[in-house]
Amino acid sequence: MENSVEQQVCLKFCVLNESSCVEALKMVEAYQWYKKFKEGREVIEDLPRSGRPSTSNTKENVAKIKKNVLEHRRKTEKAIACDLNISNGSVHHILYDILSMRRVAARLVPKHLDFLK
Structure with a gap:
């Protein structure tokens, strides 16, 4: 209070x-x-919080999704999620927020041209 x-x-x-x-x-x-x-705190970094850590947004899953999308551009998020056995929301987050991809004419394309490096 x-x-x-x-x-x-x-x-x-x-x-x-x-x-x-x-x-x-x-x-x-x-x-x-x-x-x-x-009040006496000395640690500068954020302290660990309780809760379950993310297990879907790993570097391995990001690499798998990137490879999958580059091979099959018309594949849906749902199909990718089924292939990797992760949630649709995690696939969406990886595609749009981490990989910065957007759907254009039913294909997933990189937002930035330096994506394929």
Whole structure:
């Protein structure tokens, strides 16, 4: 509860100073880090979080998907997911976010021309 009130105070300060939302977000994040260091934290890096680590977005799967797409440009995300036994969402993330590919005329093509290197 105390943390929420402190964040609201920071946000009100930003609004009164006519800061943008992005600047306000950066200020709240900086304030949280400042508070942690003031309380005695010495580690600069983020601490490990609980939760299950990603097992689909590995370098091996990225390489397999890249090879698969370059050989069969008209293959669907669902077919690739079935071949590699990973989820459709993971295939979509790898294709669009990691490999920066886009579907053009029913073919997956690289967004940047230096992709084939």
